[in-house]
């Protein structure tokens with residue numbers, strides 16, 4: 001056979017056979033490759049895990065929002081049940097996490113039963129992530145109800161990135177044992193003052209991690225044991241003494257929305273103020289950082305804590321005043337981070353430095369005969385209760401929850417000022433503490449208490465409703 005014949009004859013007979021062989025091999029290779037890809041994908045999906053949460057916020061009688069974070073892109077759904085063993089769970093709608101949101105999700109649960117304990121599991125790519133005891137929270141009463149209840153106030157956390165290993169604190173366990181309906185987490189959560197977007201995310205990741213030094217009870221008993229409400233101060237939103245002029249508000253706001261399940265709010269970005277109700281109490285959780293003028297501005301009609309962005313009827317000040325005016329609740333509690341009403345303490349970053357606006361707010365409240373307004377505040381790093389003699393309103397300020405203090409140093413971050421009921425601090429070491437607020441009826445009263453890390457009462461005062 002000539003070479004030419006061979007070259008022409010072979011294609012007639014063998015090319016189709018070769019094509020068949022090639023095609024069969026290719027199909028086998030493709031099939032194997034596909035199987036390998038499927039296996040790799042399944043394996044990768046199985047390896048994506050829950051890294052943080054669940055943490056529940058924005059709770060009312062029928063709704064809640066559950067925060068989670070995964071280690072990579074994943075489909076997340078919340079399983080919830082009224083059984084502590086998670087019998088007959090319901091699954092929420094699912095959400096696919098993504099890198100732009102740092103793999104966080106805030107999934108809303110709807111159609112819940114009021115005043116009912118719910119237990120949670122988290123499905124990541126369909127795989128349950130938790131075992132008993134499951135995280136839990138309890139829904140709030142139907143609007144307009146009257147209830148006797150407690151809530152707690154934890155605030156001013158140590159910069160977790162610099163906490164030494166091996167710490168334990170009794171504060172969180174004692175606070176959880178109060179059996180509160182929810183926790184308000186005040187500002188300076190924590191004191192690390194993160195500037196970059198990754199730094200801001202890292203702050204929350206550390207605070208939400210039960211393996212971090214001293215945080216096991218905080219995460220397991222508080223964050224996974226009840227509903228939370230949170231607003232920021234300066235050290236957790238940006239640099240010390242930040243105000244509306246801080247250039248990083250967009251990042252602070254983005255990370256706050258990623259990591260904090262918060263109530264729906266009319267607040268324009270980057271403000272995070274929120275209002276909510278429990279029984280006969282209306283709450284205004286204020287943002288006293290992003291909407292304020294610089295503290296060193298001269299006090300006067302143009303210096304504002306709540307309206308520096310000059311939004312007029314859309315401002316935080318208008319939101320607060322209109323809310324107070326419309327409220328029919330027995331109690332109106334203004335919760336703030338860095339909004340101490342008592343003007344005898346640290347000047348000028350608290351209301352002490354914004355007295356023109358504060359006096360106008362007080363006049364608004366008094367002239368409209370708005371009764372039973374109480375301030376709950378923080379950031380002095382010591383506890384204090386005033387009966388209203390100093391600012392015109394009863395006020396409890398709560399000190400730091402876990403700030404280490406060197407022997408011989410004071411836990412206070414301010415002059416003591418004048419608190420007519422009392423103070424709790426230590427000038428030679430730490431003064432770990434939390435606040436407890438007990439709402440009772442017949443007669444309508446608020447019991448304000450500062451307790452130490454062993455749950456001992458250090459200051460106590462009862463506010464009687466007018």
Ligand SMILES: [Fe+2]
Nearest residue numbers: 156188379380
């Ligand atoms: Fe602080």
